[in-house]
Amino acid sequence: AQSVTQLGSHVSVSEGALVLLRCNYSSSVPPYLFWYVQYPNQGLQLLLKYTSAATLVKGINGFEAEFKKSETSFHLTKPSAHMSDAAEYFCAVREANFGNEKLTFGTGTRLTIIP
Amino acid sequence: NAGVTQTPKFRVLKTGQSMTLLCAQDMNHEYMYWYRQDPGMGLRLIHYSVGEGTTAKGEVPDGYNVSRLKKQNFLLGLESAAPSQTSVYFCASSYNVASGRMLDEQYFGPGTRLTVT
Numbered sequence: 140a141q142s143v144t145q146l147g148s149h150v151s152v153s154e155g156a157l158v159l160l161r162c163n164y165s166s167s168v169p170p171y172l173f174w175y176v177q178y179p180n181q182g183l184q185l186l187l188k189y190t191s192a193a194t195l196v197k198g199i200n201g202f203e204a205e206f207k208k209s210e211t212s213f214h215l216t217k218p219s220a221h222m223s224d225a226a227e228y229f230c231a232v233r234e235a236n237f238g239n240e241k242l243t244f245g246t247g248t249r250l251t252i253i254p
Numbered sequence: 255n256a257g258v259t260q261t262p263k264f265r266v267l268k269t270g271q272s273m274t275l276l277c278a279q280d281m282n283h284e285y286m287y288w289y290r291q292d293p294g295m296g297l298r299l300i301h302y303s304v305g306e307g308t309t310a311k312g313e314v315p316d317g318y319n320v321s322r323l324k325k326q327n328f329l330l331g332l333e334s335a336a337p338s339q340t341s342v343y344f345c346a347s348s349y350n351v352a353s354g355r356m357l358d359e360q361y362f363g364p365g366t367r368l369t370v371t
Contacts (some may be wrong), residue, residue: 173359181364185359229296229297242298
C-alpha cells in the first residue's frame with residue numbers, strides 16, 4: 140500500500156527566503172512521486188515528477204525536489220520565495236507497477252509568503 | 255485544446271436531491287478519475303476508469319455512482335445527496351496511448367463546489 144505524509148499543514152516564509160516543503164512516502168514497490176500546486180479556486184497543476192530517472196528533479200517556477208530512497212523523502216525546495224508562490228502544495232505517490240494508475244495524495248501544505 | 259472541463263462550477267442541493275457532475279477531456283486520455291477535496295484531508299479518490307465502459311471504486315465510493323459511456327466523458331452521480339457530501343469535486347485524466355507515456359501525470363479540471371443543505 141502507498142501513502143504520503145506532508146509535515147506541516149501551514150508554512151510561512153519571507154519573500155526571498157528558502158522554501159522547504161516536506162514529503163515522506165511509503166510504498167511497497169519503487170514509487171513515482173509528484174508535487175502539485177493549487178492556487179486559490181483552481182484545479183491542481185503539476186510542478187514536477189520523479190519517475191526513476193535523475194534523483195534531483197527540476198520543475199516549473201524554480202522549484203526542485205530530491206528523491207532520497209534511504210530517507211523515503213521527496214522534499215520540495217525553492218531558493219528564493221516569491222509572492223506568487225503563495226498556494227497549497229500537494230505531494231502524491233504512485234506505485235510503479237503496471238496496472239496501478241492511482242495516485243495517493245498527502246493532506247497538503249499551505250504556503251504563505253510574508254512581504 | 256480545452257484540457258479537462260467540469261460542469262457545473264457551483265451547485266447547492268437539498269438533502270435527498272440527486273445530481274450528476276460532468277467531466278470532459280479532449281486529450282484522448284484512457285484513464286479518468288473523480289476526487290473530492292475536503293479541508294485538511296487532501297484529495298481522496300472516489301471512482302476511476304481505465305477505459306470506456308469500465309469503472310472501479312476508489313477510496314471513498316459510498317454514496318456515488320459513475321459512468322463512462324464515451325471515452326471523453328466521465329459522469330459522477332449522487333443519487334440522494336447528504337450534507338457529508340459537501341465538498342469540492344475534481345476530475346482528472348491521464349495516459350494517451352498514442353504517446354506511449356505510461357508515466358504521464360494526471361491533468362485536473364477546475365473543480366465543482368457542491369454544497370448540500
